Amino acid sequence: MSTQNLERWNELSKKEFEDMAEQYGTPFYLYDADAINHRINFIRESMDNLVEVFYAVKSNPNLGILRTINGVANGLDISSGGELEQAELAGFDMAGISFAGPAKTRNELLASIEKGVGCISIESMRELNECIDISKQVATKANIVIRINPKLLNRAFGMKMGGRPIQFGIDEENINIILEVILANTQFINFKGIHIYAGSQCFEVSGIVEGVKNTLRIAREIETNTGLICTTINLGGGFGVSHTDNQNELDVKALAKDLLPSIKEFHQNSEVPCKIVFELGRFLTANAGLYISRVISSKESRGKQFFMVDGGLHHHLAAAGTFGSAFRSNFILKNISHPNAKLIECNVAGPSCNPTDLLGMKVNLEQPEQGDLIAVLKSGSYGFTASPLLFLGRQTPTELVIHNNEIFVGRHSKKMLDFN
């Protein structure tokens, strides 16, 4: 397994795309579940099977995908009661679930404890007290890790989620108070270890290595100072993958080379086996998805060419730059119907009333014609569920999944009326 990438869009013919469009309507998403599974295996094998790979459901919670990765991913990172139910429906073992989020409700904690979720990330004293209280109520121990907001600000991460004042986790300088409460309540809670999520979109091997070493150091310090044993260490992840560039992504082989000595040393010096976990979202899913819409109309406006398609920000907010975000960058667009047409600079606009509804702004695209199918590549993460699906009352797109050379519906299209 020598390659990080296995996406096989180029192997699908124009006719196969047209058949999907005919059968399910446009726009639609198409996910390559085999490519996701390949990446999970690739990462784990690159890490000599010394690190487990959890799938971050938030990046793409499609049931079809979850079912196909069950048994391949070691577990799931979830962030709500809804994702917990989705994981259960997909048949996941609850012991392999890790639940993080800064505002877990009592009902979410109760459901997690009753169902036997493997790791509840404790992000505040209130959550710890609530877990102890629920555990007394239902006579079931809560499995917990402490989510720590480290002192280290890891500058290599595009989106920094630790090392600064933030809503996530317990500040490293305050963990002793939490640990004291844990030590006093071991009859109600299983302390399993720690969780540190430094952030997302890190492209530098050295950034990940620095963060992991820091996490392992903190785990050892807790063990030495308290006598508690970390049997689980969730290293977070944040492996970077670019949406705008085909090549730019974290080099997993290079990461393994620089990281494995520290991981091996940690395992060797552990008295009891310790589960070390990466929880990854977009790195597994981004490349594995296409969003496909059809050209409805075209026009020239003051010398600029516009092609209006039936898809847009309501289904794929990220591709349209999230309602006018400061730094908009085009996803990669391809004309599936005319892949060899000459490249022209144009704008690809969605159907909404908002001028930011542009899937492509001054993009180079194979000259489209009315009726052509246009694909937005790298659309497998934070697409469908991170978009304002009901905005302006259009149907939601069908989500299709490819697995073992078969294409099936992972989620059906719905009308606005279906949500009333």
Ligand SMILES: Cc1ncc(COP(=O)(O)O)c(C=O)c1O
């Ligand atoms: C706790 C946690 N784990 C995993 C992820 C997944 O991040 P990514 O999709 O960048 O891998 C996130 C993203 O916000 C997160 O907050």
